[in-house]
Amino acid sequence: MVKRYDAIVIGTGQSGPPLAARLTDEGLETAIIERKRFGGTCVNNGCIPTKTLIASARAAHMARRAADFGVVIDGPIRTDMRRVKTRKDAIVRESSDGVESWLDGIERCTVYRNHARFVAPRVVEVDGERLEAARIFINVGGRAAVPDMPGLDQVSYYTNSSVMDVDFLPEHLLIVGGSYIGLEFAQMYRRFGSRVTVVQRGPHLVPREDEDVSDAIREVMEGEGIEVRLNAECIGVSKQGEGVGMHLDCEDGDPDITGSHMLLAVGRVPNTQDLGLDAAGIETDGNGYIKVDDQLRTNVEGVWAMGDCNGRGGFTHTSYNDYEIVAANLFGDDPRRVSDRIPAYALFIDPPLGRCGMTAREVIASGRNALVGTWAMDAVGRARERSETQGFMKVIVDAENEKVLGAALLGIEGDEVIHVILDVMYAGASYRTIQRAMHIHPTVAELLPTMLGDLEPLAEQGQTQRV
Numbered sequence: 001m002v003k004r005y006d007a008i009v010i011g012t013g014q015s016g017p018p019l020a021a022r023l024t025d026e027g028l029e030t031a032i033i034e035r036k037r038f039g040g041t042c043v044n045n046g047c048i049p050t051k052t053l054i055a056s057a058r059a060a061h062m063a064r065r066a067a068d069f070g071v072v073i074d075g076p077i078r079t080d081m082r083r084v085k086t087r088k089d090a091i092v093r094e095s096s097d098g099v100e101s102w103l104d105g106i107e108r109c110t111v112y113r114n115h116a117r118f119v120a121p122r123v124v125e126v127d128g129e130r131l132e133a134a135r136i137f138i139n140v141g142g143r144a145a146v147p148d149m150p151g152l153d154q155v156s157y158y159t160n161s162s163v164m165d166v167d168f169l170p171e172h173l174l175i176v177g178g179s180y181i182g183l184e185f186a187q188m189y190r191r192f193g194s195r196v197t198v199v200q201r202g203p204h205l206v207p208r209e210d211e212d213v214s215d216a217i218r219e220v221m222e223g224e225g226i227e228v229r230l231n232a233e234c235i236g237v238s239k240q241g242e243g244v245g246m247h248l249d250c251e252d253g254d255p256d257i258t259g260s261h262m263l264l265a266v267g268r269v270p271n272t273q274d275l276g277l278d279a280a281g282i283e284t285d286g287n288g289y290i291k292v293d294d295q296l297r298t299n300v301e302g303v304w305a306m307g308d309c310n311g312r313g314g315f316t317h318t319s320y321n322d323y324e325i326v327a328a329n330l331f332g333d334d335p336r337r338v339s340d341r342i343p344a345y346a347l348f349i350d351p352p353l354g355r356c357g358m359t360a361r362e363v364i365a366s367g368r369n370a371l372v373g374t375w376a377m378d379a380v381g382r383a384r385e386r387s388e389t390q391g392f393m394k395v396i397v398d399a400e401n402e403k404v405l406g407a408a409l410l411g412i413e414g415d416e417v418i419h420v421i422l423d424v425m426y427a428g429a430s431y432r433t434i435q436r437a438m439h440i441h442p443t444v445a446e447l448l449p450t451m452l453g454d455l456e457p458l459a460e461q462g463q464t465q466r467v
């Protein structure tokens with residue numbers, strides 16, 4: 001017996017649920033299938049819990065800094081990790097339950113709670129039942145990559161998922177991986193009170209960024225007492241008493257380090273290996289990502305792939321944008337495309353990094369004639385008033401057509417202020433639009449017009465002088 005629907009959505013990440021709602025609005029009988037927790041990574045072990053934990057860590061940090069602001073706290077500051085976790089769990093539960101009850105309440109939407117697997121191009125099996133639809137949308141997301149490392153089967157370790165269960169303070173947390181996820185956890189646990197060591201195999205943290213940005217981020221991390229081991233590759237782990245030992249292939253420093261706990265933050269892999277893609281003839285690339293075209297169609301007619309599993313984004317906002325692209329093409333007579341979007345993301349350390357468009361390295365590689373404006377955060381009134389002056393801002397513009405090519409804002413509110421730049425990029429306007437705008441005082445954004453009034457040629461090596 002095959003049960004027929006007009007549409008099937010697999011996974012309840014950031015694009016599946018809004019698309020299911022839209023499909024049903026359009027009158028289509030829709031099935032949505034979730035095997036674990038509703039809301040997927042962002043809600044359960046990604047953005048929402050990490051930013052909730054980061055908020056607790058910041059509270060501890062600011063309490064320790066209270067005297068800088070003339071505020072007296074008598075006695076030591078300590079974090080109660082059980083309460084930190086309880087707060088996080090409550091916020092996560094509210095969001096996940098919200099997604100689940102929303103889907104349960106949608107007319108024409110049937111929710112299945114189990115693992116889905118393709119058995120034919122437009123047929124999936126769930127709960128021993130076969131469901132068929134002319135349109136199937138895959139939103140299965142990804143999970144933490146676990147490297148094939150000698151000794152890993154002998155030690156206990158955390159990933160971004162299992163670390164969500166921690167309700168105690170690790171004495172010394174070793175983090176393998178110094179990119180976005182690793183650094184958010186590094187600063188968070190340091191501020192909770194742990195000793196933290198970050199092991200990064202290359203010469204720079206967050207290597208996707210320009211060197212001046214990664215260097216400034218390293219200064220922030222080290223300034224808070226985080227030990228950063230660069231050019232150090234973890235090549236083996238072993239049990240050391242109650243803790244864990246790591247053997248490093250490194251240029252400087254001790255090749256053997258020990259800690260009480262270990263977190264792996266070495267990238268993500270798509271959840272596509274157990275989806276029966278072969279049975280449906282759906283193609284993946286060498287890393288398991290589902291191949292899609294510019295409108296997110298797979299090679300099999302009637303099957304789309306959205307979110308992290310298509311390898312075209314890796315963020316909550318890119319997954320949601322995938323939903324918008326698919327819906328606009330299906331129902332809006334609006335041929336939106338993945339290539340329309342401008343890369344944008346943030347690293348939510350403190351101070352945050354807001355990024356959009358190209359890096360200086362990419363601009364130089366493209367051979368463009370470019371100008372750059374830079375501004376140190378210690379020359380921003382708002383930052384000085386808050387005694388949070390770390391970081392700098394830089395915006396790169398095309399010297400010929402005056403369009404903004406990219407920006408990196410590492411400083412307080414950098415994750416918000418970046419949208420000033422991003423929206424001007426989407427408008428395709430000249431940077432002079434920002435330069436001539438009157439911004440509100442005292443804010444961080446008020447300095448953008450001034451900074452853009454003083455552009456320099458982008459130096460060959462892409463490094464900016466910090467003013």
Ligand SMILES: Cc1cc2nc3c(=O)[nH]c(=O)nc-3n(C[C@H](O)[C@H](O)[C@H](O)COP(=O)(O)OP(=O)(O)OC[C@H]3O[C@@H](n4cnc5c(N)ncnc54)[C@H](O)[C@@H]3O)c2cc1C
Nearest residue numbers: 011013014035040041042046116140141307308314315316
């Ligand atoms: C620690 C961490 C922090 C992050 N912070 C940010 C951030 O600050 N900002 C940001 O933009 N992004 C962040 N991300 C990335 C972000 O969480 C993801 O890009 C986002 O969740 C998009 O995921 P998705 O829609 O592709 O699917 P997911 O959210 O991964 O959901 C996929 C769902 O499909 C289900 N599923 C999988 N296979 C099957 C199957 N066969 N049958 C049924 N169901 C299935 C899964 O159980 C899951 O619920 C972070 C990620 C991590 C790990």
